[in-house]
Amino acid sequence: MSSHFAYDALLAHTKDILAKGYGYSEEEARITAWVLTEADARGIPSHGVSRLAFYRKNLSQGHARPGAEPEVVWRTPCSLVVDGHDGVGCYIADWSVREMLELAKSSGAAYCAVRNSNHYGIAGLWAEEIARQDMIGMAFTNTYIAGIPTFGRRRILGTNPIAVGLPEASGRVFLLDMATTTVAHGKVELYDRRRKPMPLGWAIDENGRSVTDATAFEKVFYGSKFGGHLYLGGEGEEIGGHKGFGLGLLVELLCSGLSLGASSLNTYPEGGGGGIAHFFSAMRLDLFGDPAAQKAHIGSIIDEIRRSEKIAGHDRIFIPGEKEAESRARAMNEGVYLDEATCSYLAELAKEFGLAELKGLCGCAA
């Protein structure tokens, strides 16, 4: 049964699973639990505690090694290259972003390229962490292979998200966080479960033909090296698929290119680390004058758009990050929603690791 859970309780429970069940260190567990709980609170369940299954698989297959400490292998006053040594992705990301922020505080701007990491959760969280410091924050990562280049047939790049956060005067953050593929794979899984046809422009099959049957596509995705996600703009060049592919490739080059890490195609090798690569940047607003003025101006441009006329049937223009921020505010009041499958999985893990059941806000157990 699906249920709502108090944020703090879900956070503590997830941390327990990771520390007591998965063998994560206290810090690794704390940060990873926070990243996963935040995703659920923001209404991005594909990257929430349901990811515990993926993180466990990474442990059992040797891709992630808890306890491995990230190492700075190149340093300048405004840049770092970090080797994650196949450690825990969320921990490596948090560590790298904090190191980078120290540089940005003294240099004005800083960059960090990371190799040999693992899945770091929602990219937007890292961009937002940076933006909360009155900086423009950017976070990119490559991923397992999922996407097809324009006119290609083989999955060779990741869903390669772009995340950028800019602070507004109101304390809000403009937060763009988008897979460069039309949709993240979690969307396909949802359509599969609901037996709903996918729109054109999401995916092609192993022969390079458009596919709308999510169940058939899932078989291709896990059974063949061909077929996969299309990039934003869909098939071919007519409505801009080559632009989305270009963005996905750009993310790849910033992440694995600059860190000398594995490209998406070479991530998760048998018997090897995850090989995921990230790229972060932080740029202080006061590089351009008075941050209060920039933030007010950014806010006024956004307000102009909010107020602008809507099409029939719609009464709102959503600014990137708004839906997620509102979902988070609701979750803080009403609890974090988890669907039935995720509740069952949590209960299973609790039983296996001898942990107390997590109680939902309605009194039922996860």
Place this chain on the structure above:
Amino acid sequence: MSSHFAYDALLAHTKDILAKGYGYSEEEARITAWVLTEADARGIPSHGVSRLAFYRKNLSQGHARPGAEPEVVWRTPCSLVVDGHDGVGCYIADWSVREMLELAKSSGAAYCAVRNSNHYGIAGLWAEEIARQDMIGMAFTNTYIAGIPTFGRRRILGTNPIAVGLPEASGRVFLLDMATTTVAHGKVELYDRRRKPMPLGWAIDENGRSVTDATAFEKVFYGSKFGGHLYLGGEGEEIGGHKGFGLGLLVELLCSGLSLGASSLNTYPEGGGGGIAHFFSAMRLDLFGDPAAQKAHIGSIIDEIRRSEKIAGHDRIFIPGEKEAESRARAMNEGVYLDEATCSYLAELAKEFGLAELKGLCGCAA
């Protein structure tokens, strides 16, 4: 009649028109002619010498004032804010990029936000200029209003291009240069001239309905404040239109937000300057170690994609920037192609300003 022209001859002729006819200074004319000729050579005629008409309109309406010198209004060791004082856009962009490159040479990375500028030609040219210095180059700009936010009805943002250049070991540059709208407006004009229906996902009419009739759309675009270009991903959210809109808005915030310049909605006010805002960044490759290693790795990732399997009917995966680089190489051998309308316009201008006719490579006049 359409024709091919020697690159140097077209460059010199365009410079003459600007210097002798438009009243540009020698430097303004030299740089603007280079930018326009490069666009035609690269196969981007929408931003080529046909833009002389738009640049002239900007003069006659007082949006652009040749002779106005850009001024640095804020400076740190790694950043600049430039006020273009309504000068010539290409000249301001060139000046700003050169100033920024000086900072990047000493600081490792640098940024430049520009306000009160004008149209600066193809964004990719500036990103490429930076990339040629073994740096990652980025160039953004807002534009006249053209695009519609997801669920909006009013044109309120520009086509707001993103351009990023990364150097490869081969001497090639990965060069992504894309309007964040599905297509730039020049594509609509082409479909209008050819009486060809536009694909779904390019534009909506003043009532917010999809429009495929390019001629009807042109009337809306110039006759109503409603209706306009959709962003990459098209209408609604199903195939990611909100992501393209998010990218377009990001460009707006980086350009006008950080420079405190006009937003696209407020560009080209009656009796005022163009009010166009740009944002540039340069990041040295040696911030991440040995540039030769980065460039080789970037090249190998790209080669993996080039070699990867194609769909039926296609024998090539194009990497961003390749088509344009090859078009340029052809133009250097065979001449720069101009269509009939552009040839006629050049001939008209030459006559008006008392300049010698530009001779095409076939001996015919422009």
